[in-house]
Amino acid sequence: MYVPRHFDPPDDDAVHALLSAQGAADLVTWTPQGLKATLVPFVFDAGSGPHGSLIAHLARNNDQWHSAAPGTEALAIVRGPDAYISPSWYAAKAEHGRVVPTWNYVTAHVYGTFTVHDDPAWTEDAVRRLTERHEAGRERPWSVDDAPRPFVDGQLRAVVGVELAITRVEAKWKLSQNRGATDVDGVVAGLGEGGAADRAVAAEMARARTESRG
Secondary structure, X not given: OOOOHHHOOOOHHHHHHHHHHOOEEEEEEEEOOEEEEEEEEOEEEOOOOOOOEEEEEEEOOOOXXXXXXXXXXXXXXXXXXXXXXXXXXXXXXXXXXXOOOEEEEEEEEEEEEEEEEOOHHHHHHHHHHHHHHHHOOOOOOOOHHHOOXXXXXXXXXXXXXXXXXXXXXXXXXXXXXXXXXXXXXXXXXXXXXXXXXHHHHHHHHHHHHHHHOO
């Protein structure tokens, strides 16, 4: 990942927060037929191995899981909030006009060792963890146990568990760190008038600015 000087990589805590908050990633593996990718929901297990792991599952009919050689390196692309940045929001536009559009975003490229768990017990545990995470906080959370056991067993036979044991992470928080304070203020204000995705980027920018001030 290209990370210019202005966008120094975030610390481990920020990366862990992103992996814990996001619910899905693009899983990319190398196979004899070339690169293959699938969007998968995942759970970040910070305590698994020295760098943690991403726990997920793939449909059994998806040939990505058996095309990738066991133990090979794979990549999960995890995306945080992102948004278009209009140059009209910069104070510099009125000063000299030398501004152009850009895109702000938060992302992490998570590399690791790819392992398939063709084991119903392992996969059920992964599915339960994923479900419990996203059902938590609901007034009436759904549980795997709410479904008939024969149905659950049939669903589990249709998927296989997969794990990415993390070896390294390349992360980038591109949040207008290369702009002056007045330009950043303008971007935050402009994004604040947009939809939920824009406002999420504005919140990240405000948080990053607060942290940089100590």
